[in-house]
Amino acid sequence: MGAVKTRRMPRAVREQQMLDAAVRIFGQRGYTAASMDDIAELAGVSKPLVYLYLNSKEDLFLAVIRREAAALTEAVRAGVRPDQPADRRLWHGLLAFFEHTARHPDAWSVLHLQARTHGEPFAGEAAAMRAAIVTFVTQLIAVAARDAHRDPDLPDHEVAGLAEALVGAAESLAAWANTADGIGARQAAGTLMNFAWAGLGSLMAGRRWSPPGE
Amino acid sequence: MGAVKTRRMPRAVREQQMLDAAVRIFGQRGYTAASMDDIAELAGVSKPLVYLYLNSKEDLFLAVIRREAAALTEAVRAGVRPDQPADRRLWHGLLAFFEHTARHPDAWSVLHLQARTHGEPFAGEAAAMRAAIVTFVTQLIAVAARDAHRDPDLPDHEVAGLAEALVGAAESLAAWANTADGIGARQAAGTLMNFAWAGLGSLMAGRRWSPPGE
């Protein structure tokens, strides 16, 4: 499983190899359980070289988070056609999200679990990525509401809550789709679209659920 | 902050004190960063006593997870009146969930973050609790579908996906409600109910979103 031991590589290449190894080890073992020895061995280099290039375990973890966060947001962005209507954009975004997380489960573990569980500055970096996605979804919802001529009925904090809920649902379904056999990215995206778009439509049509008086 | 030093307590009491301390330390510092010294000190006992009662750090963490998982599921169950219609039951369940997580943030951190991030057997225990909640929600959706005479249109795996999505949305909103100031449990539950119930209703009315043909 370890990389083939090839010597004397240019620095940039070696660095990517180290990050590749780090994603796998961090994603599978967790930040604290991962040892620099393990990562160096999987990368096919000695420990001092990892330190020479990445400085410290913290810096290495941060570099991993940043690289994978950029990769995920880029994948979503690349999947979305900006000239399409809001529902199509949401659909393609979800599809890209589920496909990327399914293809890179270790990276998703790092971003969704490890980074958020081990304090600053990691949690902040993961939160920043998540915030970008939430903002993206928030804008889609706002556009959809405008198209339905309904925005006066949806206050800002409600839109924010909806976006949070939608992103949380997507995160949950990502794990579900990766676990339950036979459920692919398309199906997960379909389920969520059905649920979400109908819910949004109803909301915008003014149909709201009222809590009991108690 | 540590418990007042009272000697010679009955075992059951001492054990609860240790678990109380462990929840706080694990929840705030994380599993690996928490040290047995910290926990023993906060519990007001010596380290060997912790080992005498709880055996090991793993066992202690497991005991914490089990106690808090039971407390959370019990809180949800206690909030739901079985003789009510499905929407009311979902509403009260969500309300109880948001209230409990807001009142016990360390416990929620243990269940939602720490337990899932540090491998087996912890992740399994947390997954079991989550599965129980998902099952509960699944049943509610099934009942609602039956009430709407629509179950033939909602295949099982779709219902499972919806439940997963709903639970994920709730988890996401729990963090959001605890962070953003001024958002309480009622508001989070209201936002989610509006979103979810309308979405479910639309689905059951046969309004579905279809992916593009591409």
Next chain:
Amino acid sequence: MGAVKTRRMPRAVREQQMLDAAVRIFGQRGYTAASMDDIAELAGVSKPLVYLYLNSKEDLFLAVIRREAAALTEAVRAGVRPDQPADRRLWHGLLAFFEHTARHPDAWSVLHLQARTHGEPFAGEAAAMRAAIVTFVTQLIAVAARDAHRDPDLPDHEVAGLAEALVGAAESLAAWANTADGIGARQAAGTLMNFAWAGLGSLMAGRRWSPPGE
């Protein structure tokens, strides 16, 4: 050479054993070349116990410096009879100094070489001890000058320089007496007394050496 392995000692005793070992290792190998493993082994305990009691290598070194500085100044102070004339007091002080450094060469190496060579806070601690000795000598010189009714002729900074010179000479002779065989503390003290007391006497009698005009 290592201490006999006796288990379960009270903390205070173990701490002294550790300091004893540390003096030898630090004195013979130097601060940086000394390893905590070496010290723990010579003390007959495991490394974690050293850390439990002394916290860190820095703290251990500081504790050694403080203990040995106190022992040396105490030895000098104990050798001096305060009711005697200044020359006798200087003599007994020098004698005690040479005897102590001869009997504890590792401690002297720590105080005179290691502590001064490895930056703060060690150098400061050693400097404080030395300053106390210089002050002691300065006072002796001042008393002697007063007895000779000559103090107006000896400006303060000149007295300070003389004290510095005298202490430096003593430090140098300590090494010399410990190295050259057959030279004991008495002889070293005698040589220095002859040199110093005569020099001081001449100075106080107003005989001064003038640099050439160039």
Next chain:
Amino acid sequence: MGAVKTRRMPRAVREQQMLDAAVRIFGQRGYTAASMDDIAELAGVSKPLVYLYLNSKEDLFLAVIRREAAALTEAVRAGVRPDQPADRRLWHGLLAFFEHTARHPDAWSVLHLQARTHGEPFAGEAAAMRAAIVTFVTQLIAVAARDAHRDPDLPDHEVAGLAEALVGAAESLAAWANTADGIGARQAAGTLMNFAWAGLGSLMAGRRWSPPGE
């Protein structure tokens, strides 16, 4: 501060640049805290080149000690006019010594502190330089004693002790003069001359201090 990066210099020049850098780093950081990286960087060359020219850290340190020891003894020797009487020669020697140490504090730190604190072969090299100076002073004292027709009264080992004391006093005053503001080389030399020459004169005149009978 690092040397301007000029390539392809003749070996002799490069070597001196490396030694210059090494003196500064060793003098300021100490032997063990100094890293070959630091030295290479300050010298403006790559690390392998340092090894190519100087072989190892030990050899580099030895080369530094030898160069600076030679420079210091040469400075003292150059300051002394051999055709002058003993007191003038001592005066000029001290003056040259204080001036050189004040002008080259890093070199003095290496010779006086670092070399003596880090075992063989460094301590031996520093001791050899010191022995040369002690011998030089011993001869001056012997000449002065002969001039005073007093040598039968001053046994050899006493002369040796006096020389040791004088050199120690000078070393002590060098640090003192470099620290205390406003004290220059001339003043330090003056203080020491006053002290030493008067002491020596008294000794040679047969005035000796006798220890108490006890």
Next chain:
DNA sequence: TATGAATGAGCGTTCATTCAT
């Protein structure tokens, strides 16, 4: 002459865990 790439070996420190009482 000169260097970018790479490592073996070791050190300070921490922590879960146990022994003896």
Next chain:
DNA sequence: TATGAATGAACGCTCATTCAT
């Protein structure tokens, strides 16, 4: 029931040193 004394094992990190070009 309760604890002061003690440790095995591992981890993050650094450094002098060398290889291949």
